[in-house]
Amino acid sequence: MKVTIDQDGCIECGACAEACSEVFSAGDGEKASIVETYRTDSPAVGDVPDNLVDCAEAGVSSCPVQVISTG
């Protein structure tokens, strides 16, 4: 599953990484990114394996400003 973070809209709250650290990385003062293992085009875009789809979806749902999309 493809996951994309609109980093311009990220408010650096860290919720996605808290919900699913296997897929998302977000620290103090940093825009959220996809962990290196699953990155594709850029730190904001990744391809998540089937066994982590539920985890990634939890991260998507946790985002208060809804800047993470899947497809």
Ligand code: SF4
């Ligand atoms: S949950 Fe959304 S706003 Fe918060 S760090 Fe992740 S992408 Fe950014």
